[in-house]
Amino acid sequence: MKLSSSTQQDATFRLSKGMSLAAPTLRVRNLIDTLAFYERDIGLHLNKRGRDPEGLEILELGFKQNKGPLLIIKHDPDARKPPHDFAGLYHYAVLLPDRKGLASTFLAVGKAGVSYEGFADHSFSEALYLHDAEMNGMELYVDRPRNAWPDWNLVQGSGGPARFGALNKPLDLDSLISELNREERASPISFPSGANIGHVHLRVTNLERSVNFYHERLGLDVMAHMPEMGAAFLSVGGYHHRLGLNTWHSQGGSSHRRGDAGLEEFRMILPDAAAFNEVAARFPGSPEDTGVISITDPDGIRISVSS
Numbered sequence: 001m002k003l004s005s006s007t008q009q010d011a012t013f014r015l016s017k018g019m020s021l022a023a024p025t026l027r028v029r030n031l032i033d034t035l036a037f038y039e040r041d042i043g044l045h046l047n048k049r050g051r052d053p054e055g056l057e058i059l060e061l062g063f064k065q066n067k068g069p070l071l072i073i074k075h076d077p078d079a080r081k082p083p084h085d086f087a088g089l090y091h092y093a094v095l096l097p098d099r100k101g102l103a104s105t106f107l108a109v110g111k112a113g114v115s116y117e118g119f120a121d122h123s124f125s126e127a128l129y130l131h132d133a134e135m136n137g138m139e140l141y142v143d144r145p146r147n148a149w150p151d152w153n154l155v156q157g158s159g160g161p162a163r164f165g166a167l168n169k170p171l172d173l174d175s176l177i178s179e180l181n182r183e184e185r186a187s188p189i190s191f192p193s194g195a196n197i198g199h200v201h202l203r204v205t206n207l208e209r210s211v212n213f214y215h216e217r218l219g220l221d222v223m224a225h226m227p228e229m230g231a232a233f234l235s236v237g238g239y240h241h242r243l244g245l246n247t248w249h250s251q252g253g254s255s256h257r258r259g260d261a262g263l264e265e266f267r268m269i270l271p272d273a274a275a276f277n278e279v280a281a282r283f284p285g286s287p288e289d290t291g292v293i294s295i296t297d298p299d300g301i302r303i304s305v306s307s
Contacts, residue, residue: 013282015219017237018271021197023060023069024092025264026136031057031075033133041112043105043190044070063194070094070195072264079261085253087205087299089263090246091129091137095198096191100179102126102142107177107188109140119171123150124240126171134261141198149240152224152233200266201244202301205253207232209298210245217282218295218303256300265294265302276307 028034038044038061047069048060056076060069071092082088096102106128110116118129127141150167177185204210211232214220220234223241230248233241256263270276279293280286286293292306 013216013219013278014221015236015268015279016270016272016275018275019236019242020269021200021242022267022269023062023072023197024089024200024266025072025074026089026132026134027074027076027079027259027261027264028134028136029077029079029081029261030133031059031073031077034073034075035059037114037133038071038073041114042109043112063191065194067194070197074264076259076261078259080257080259082257082260082262083254085205085250086260086262087203087250087253087256087301088260089136090201090203090244091139092197092263092266093127093139093141093199093201094195096140096142096195097193099126099142099176100184101191101193101195102128102140103176103179104184104188104192105140105190106173107180107185108190111188119173121169121171122167123148123169124167126176128171136262137201139201140195143198143240146238152240199242199244201246202263202299203250203253204245204247204297204299205250205255206298207245207247207251213298214243214245218279219282258300263301265304267304267306270305270307273307276305279305 035046039046044061045064046059047062047066050058052058052074056074059073059075061071061073062069096105114130116128116130120127125141125143127139130138132138207227207230211222211225214234215222220236220243223233223235225232230251231244231246234243235241270279280288283293283295286295292304295303295305297303
């Protein structure tokens with residue numbers, strides 16, 4: 001099934017254009033190594049520590065300004081290691097406000113001894129890829145101006161794989177680093193102007209089923225649906241994507257199980273009570289607590305929705 005622009009427009013429900021993403025929660029087995037990675041190597045700060053109703057330790061990581069967490073860690077030494085074909089997190093993506101911030105973070109994280117696993121120019125954005133101490137995928141990226149974004153429609157259809165490949169060009173690291181002066185290169189700082197969660201990319205076991213759920217049930221717009229590539233990208237408000245889906249290693253695989261290490265949940269924030277109530281009405285019976293509803297996708301991945 002390939003969803004066209006007209007199909008998107010005809011959807012009976014569309015999620016608010018003001019939806020944004022907030023800190024995902026990761027369930028981790030080894031807290032010492034995880035904190036060493038995020039605090040020492042990545043440059044985040046531990047701003048809050050507590051426990052959840054089950055007694056597991058919860059840690060909020062972010063910036064010194066403490067404007068809310070960028071990432072939430074749940075420590076569970078007994079968490080199950082997921083199978084190789086699991087549904088869950090492919091990566092969460094941290095959006096920096098400008099190229100200079102990405103360049104500074106690239107050098108600071110590299111100087112801390114972290115090995116990057118990939119770099120890409122996606123035309124929409126410029127991105128760095130790595131994994132944390134428990135192999136949770138992480139992307140650091142900066143957007144290009146919207147008027148420079150390619151048309152998703154040109155990526156789909158005949159010749160789609162080649163066109164999709166064109167969105168994965170090598171990143172010009174020399175150009176990126178040229179954003180910094182000599183002093184800034186000598187003493188780089190991670191996230192000098194902050195950052196937020198730009199998108200989340202999931203591993204799913206059935207692409208068609210997941211696209212249907214996130215589009216028809218939850219109301220995201222389908223920006224690109226490429227079953228021949230095993231991938232789809234969905235969003236709101238014309239952003240290139242807030243949610244990525246792929247079956248590259250998980251087609252027909254294992255659903256997410258509560259208590260598995262990895263992604264515990266990702267979070268959607270709606271702009272007002274009216275938008276929240278619209279979603280709540282579409283998921284009657286979903287667990288609700290103090291203005292937060294918990295939705296589970298077809299693979300058992302949990303989405304927390306609040307306003």
